[in-house]
Amino acid sequence: MKILTFSTLFPNAEKPGHGIFVETRLRHLVASGQVEARVVAPVAWFPSSHPRFGSYAKQARVPRHETRHGLQVAHPRYPVLPKVGMNLAPLLLAQAVKPAIARLIDEGYDFDLIDAHYFYPDGVAAAMLARHFNKPLVITARGSDITLLPQYPLPRRMIRWAARRADAVITVCNALRDEVVALGVDADRVTSLRNGVDLELFQPVERAADATFTLLTVGHLVPVKAQELIIGALPLLPGVRLVVAGDGPNRGMLENLARELKVDGRVSFLGAVPQAQLREHYGRADALVLASSREGWANVLLESMACGTPVVASRVYGTPEVVAAPEAGVLMAERSPRGVADAVNALRAAYPDRAATRRYAEGFSWDDTSTGQLRIFDAILTRTQPQRARIFAHTSL
Incomplete structure (x- = not known):
């Protein structure tokens, strides 16, 4: 046809x-x-x-x-x-x-x-x-x-x-x-x-040993994505680092917030990252965090899982259909800095096997x-x- x-x-x-x-x-x-x-x-x-x-x-x-x-x-x-x-x-x-x-x-x-x-x-x-x-x-x-x-x-x-x-x-x-x-x-x-997710493009990568627990967030820096909730959680997560992949009108506000909260030394802003390069960032992170107020079906969740990296996500619209098993990650109880921190701590307390996270994503070809x-x-x-x-x-x- x-x-x-x-x-x-x-x-x-x-x-x-x-x-x-x-x-x-x-x-x-x-x-x-x-x-x-x-x-x-x-x-x-x-x-x-x-x-x-x-x-x-x-x-x-x-x-x-x-x-x-x-x-x-x-x-x-x-x-x-x-x-x-x-x-x-x-x-x-x-x-x-x-x-x-x-x-x-x-x-x-x-x-x-x-x-x-x-x-x-x-x-x-x-x-x-x-x-x-x-x-x-x-x-x-x-x-x-x-x-x-x-x-x-x-x-x-x-x-x-x-x-x-x-x-x-x-x-x-x-x-x-x-x-x-x-x-x-x-x-x-x-x-x-x-x-679905491109299982050929998004695959686990070789990880270097690093004692620092690293969070990654991927998406446009716009109000609906609410990256400020993740930055706001960092004072509640001592020693945890955040990498922000994406660009948009909220970047200045987010950088200012990181400085105000005195966590700017633990936040890295990458700017826009081509999709083909995201695999390395997913693979090096310990968890992807998505704090959006609205999502239909967030592709970044499956992309991260396909690289073996579990997720922390807000409980909105289609997201509970994506994050539907312990090996996939954890859903926040509330969309707030405290909600992000609690979910990250829950993930760390029962961190899944990364190979199991990859296998979970393979069900979404x-x-x-x-x-x-x-x-x-x-x-x-x-x-x-x-x-x-x-x-x-x-x-x-």
């Missing part, structure tokens, strides 16, 4: 880690040999690539077309309007992308199905595009698109509209599935297919996810293709 993957969450030459979980799932699906895929990953328009514009300049430098891991990716531009943009985003996105999709079809890639990721604005725009091009649609919910955005009245109505018009909805954990069903979507059309996607796609095309053929024949007369 031929599919068109559509999402603003997709890596590009300027931001290779952006939405990498969407690319990874697609790569494994294509590797099954049963799917051919093209990607349309729109990028917000910006007029200048001059370095003084920082991240906006990088956005402008994203190529219009590129090939990543054998996948052909188009990056059409779409307008983003300040202040009013949130409500208009789906329509602006759909209108901007229509020509790029029409061109794909004209060039011979008449795909069977749209595979959209993230419900707002992407999934809503995809529902508009599916109706325009008369194609089946599957939307994958991934986290804040369902746990946060439906709190706003208009996005909530549009998300419900898109979900009801999709032929199927996929969620990355059971907790998100419950949230989608609570929006009024028929439970029979919502399937939970968890993310991408094979089951790809099989589940193929089953959903096949069922949709079996049901809809004869009907769409009749519509096409009628409109051609």
Whole structure:
């Protein structure tokens, strides 16, 4: 079958880690040999690539077309309007992308199905595009698109509209599935297919002997990730060191907090780390800590476990489905510096065998996810293709 993957969450030459979980799932699906895929990953328009514009300049430098891991990716531009943009985003996105999709079809890639990721604005725009091009649609919910955005009245109505018009909805954990069903979507059309982990990329590494217990946290330095709770726990964890992998607007605040608490000598900020280099950091750490207030399915948890490193994590949404055995790690009783410290101490008191942690992660390969996607796609095309053929024949007369 031929599919068109559509999402603003997709890596590009300027931001290779952006939405990498969407690319990874697609790569494994294509590797099954049963799917051919093209990607349309729109990028917000910006007029200048001059370095003084920082991240906006990088956005402008994203190529219009590129090939990543054998996948052909188009990056059409779409307008983003300040202040009013949130409500208009789906329509602006759909209108901007229509020509790029029409061109794909004209060039011979008449795909069977749209595979959209993230419900707002992407999934809503995809529902508009599916109706325009008369194609089946599957939307994958991934986290804040369902746990946060439906709190706003208009996005909530549009998300419900898109979900009801999709032929199927996929969620990355059971907790998100419950949230989608609570929006009024028929439970029979919502399937939970968890993310897997790349077991070839993430493997145990040789560890040097080190008496210092080292924590690692990986992720964007933004409020939802709450790295300040981990730094705040360090005064309660004498002698424990923290390595912070990631960058973002909260970095200055986090550095100041470490100085204020007089733990800056025990905190190292690495900045953004390419995914291919994360294995070494996971492998050298004694525990990964994730204190997020929201997570759909946090890939960093399985990446760490695949390297043999257990985790300490907040008990939010899909995380208890990932950390579901003693060899995986420990869930915090509360999201606070004390909660982080208590969970770290609990892990140290009953530290799992690192080989057992790796074996636990091996139960989360991408094979089951790809099989589940193929089953959903096949069922949709079996049901809809004869009907769409009749519509096409009628409109051609």
